[in-house]
Amino acid sequence: MNDYVESGQVEFKRSVCAGVIKTIIAFANTEGGDLYIGIADDGEVVGVENLDDELTRLSSMMRDSIRPDILMHCSVRPDMTDGKNIIRVHVERGTKRPYYLASKGPRPEGVFIRSGAATLPSSESSILHMIRQSEQDSFESRLSLVQDLTFEYASAEFGRKGLPIGTDELRTLGARTPTGTYTNLGLLLSDQCPPTIKAALFSDDERTTFTSREEYSGSILKQLSDAYGFLERNNHYRTAFDGLERIDHHDVPPIALREALVNSVAHREYALSGPTLVSVMPSEIEIVSLGGLPLGIEYPDLSAHISMPRNKLLSNVLFRLELIEAYGTGIGRMRGSYVGSGLTPSILVTANTFTVELPNRNVPRAGMVVESDPVADACSVLNDGAPRSRREIQDALGVSQSTATRLLNDLEAEGRVRRIGGGKNTRYTISR
Template identity: 40%
Template sequence: MTESALIEGPHLEFKRKWVDGAKRSAVAFANTDGGTIYIGVEDNGDVTGVDNIDETMRRATQAISDGIRPDVMNFVSAENENIHNVPVVAVHIQRGAHRPYYLADKGIRPAGVYIRSGAASIPASESAIIDMIKQTAGDSFEDAVSLNQELTFTAAQTAFADAGLPFTPQSQRTLGLTNADDVYTNLAWLLSDQCTASIKAAVFADEVKEVFLNRQEFTGSLLTQFGQVSEFISRHNAVHSYTDATMRRVDNYEYSPLVLREAMLNLIVHRDYGLSGPALISIFSNHMEFMNLGGLLGNFTRADMMNGISSQRNPKLANVFYRLKLVEAYGTGIRRIMGDYQDEAVQPTFDISDHAFRLILPKHQRENVGLAQTSSTQELPQGIASTQTADLPTRQQQILDYAKEHGSITRKQAQSVTGASQSTAIKTINDLVSKKLLTRTGSGPHTSYRPCRQ
């Protein structure tokens, strides 16, 4: 360095000795275009020198290694230089590849993230931090570093425990909730109790959405939202019952519970969480709408989707739901929905744009043919055994419907269908057994429950 260069600027910072505040300059250089911190030089450029070169280099590199996250040491070097024959320490910091870098004790927020502006290191704005995260993570929202690092996982821990899966730091790393620097990713944020990516559900009295009959917004862990929104929808899915020629009770839902479940899973798993705004569920007198943020990925086409080809926008989120047995298989949801409507005059509709995906499910118009026809609020004719399932609590009805459609249900399947904990699923099944709506078969891990013949 020549005498004329002894002026602080965008790439130069002077310190008489190493102080803890110098880490801010190191962060700023790593987040901007790189630079050098000269130790042994006053702010005005006067060279005072360093008495112990080795100790100063050790203190500087140790402070940067311990105090800055993610690990920036691959972009840092320290060496001895002479200015006017006076020994100083030069700490060179290159622009890092894993921005934003931040002070470990401050976190990913303006108080911890600095950038270089002229000769000063200043706090980065939240928008600047988000831009750095996007540039580093590319198009993968779930892999990007979460702005909120103060996360809790009460709902996720319960769901993993109920599924018999570990929720340890190692498993979180394997699933992608933390990265190589043990920093929470956006996937962790989506599963955390602090998640603010919301779903809004509403029931309308008219087609123009002017009169609300009911509405609610759901936040928190996506695992919690899945259970709560599913329950909200179920309350608005009427069942019409009749007794057939064999004197058996037959229940017809306006919407198949399993189809609603698939629609909910698609809404959560395939959403573009990089776009602001809630997902929307609208319930009308003759149809339901599921409006999601994010169109089809890349060159993925409507024909691909209808043929059951799966393209994952959030593969790690989908993997979590798959491991928790909330998703049974990839690429089967659309085919299940269409299969449910194969005999219907009005078919589901898919409205797709660049940034939105809307599924419209028409209400089933199935005719009930039998000895006696009853509504969900009517009593059975005298002499017929009362197996009125329309008045069952939502979880009991979901479990019974699954058992009827598949012939049986296990405890784990009951958890998956209802989104309930293991203890709640067991209690719900036992209630159905006591009502003689389900009967137990097998034992131990082979236990299942079959619908009783009525």
């Protein structure tokens, strides 16, 4: 070690002392660095006695004396040099700067930086600069606390689009740093992604009775696919006919479902713990994501096609996978899909939540005059392809025997319905 000298990113200390904590703070506030304990200023290896005790003491001092918590940006490990025990502390540049002495607070006497090989108190202007920089840091660009990550699902999704997702691509996307450390974007894309999506189907609008509940985990891309599958399965449709042309009216326009769900993934605040909530009720579908509006956006701006995504890196991934078609168009597309229905999506915003309510177009509402179409209703009863008797169709429509018989005869004559069997075993099925 005698061949090494102290520099802006290398510091020697003979033992664990108060100066060690100041150096660690300075490294975290500047460009990071390595602190070697058990080496004199001139590079002479003096060693550390009672290595285990000193490691425990150092960890306790770092935990108790430094704010904000710096342990996630440090690694402390024993090493051996010239046959003597030393301690190496590797410090990454922190994401919540300024770091400071807990006893002094974020003032010049408590905040330190590196200048050349020296550890010096910071100036007030430097502290303000660090605060401004930290406020601009996004969750997705910070270093992940979990580094043992796999990307099986994300690799498959990128592969389906003919896109590679190796080490270089992860670095380009912002999921990995040049030094090989994963960011929180990498965590979100990984199979170990901690946030989840919870989906529930209710039999009433008051949400007192569950029909089914599911929770999706894994890569945020997998969660998005699973949640959309849930919505597709529970987005029923009403069938009408224009002559021989069959027209399906989904409860909620598929475009609106897709845009609302993708936006909830792209724009939620992942620094807040808790799942994204998807609720399917008879009269509407509701999607709630955490985070409220991104900084710089106000509620009236939602109609102005402004795009200021909270998670720019994640939004770029979704754009490359063609899950986002164009920035700033999602809300317009949701609203546009309801044109002509007399309904429109509702958007509710609080300080920490963003809620999209998508009304069911096929549910009668107060003030709406619903005209019954017996022919369309009869076809709708048979639409699942299961053969049914006249009595079953009659009961489903709530009509008399003569009316049911007339409807079925007319539909059979028009070629829309096919008769199977005869006598008591007569059944009817939709013609395909």
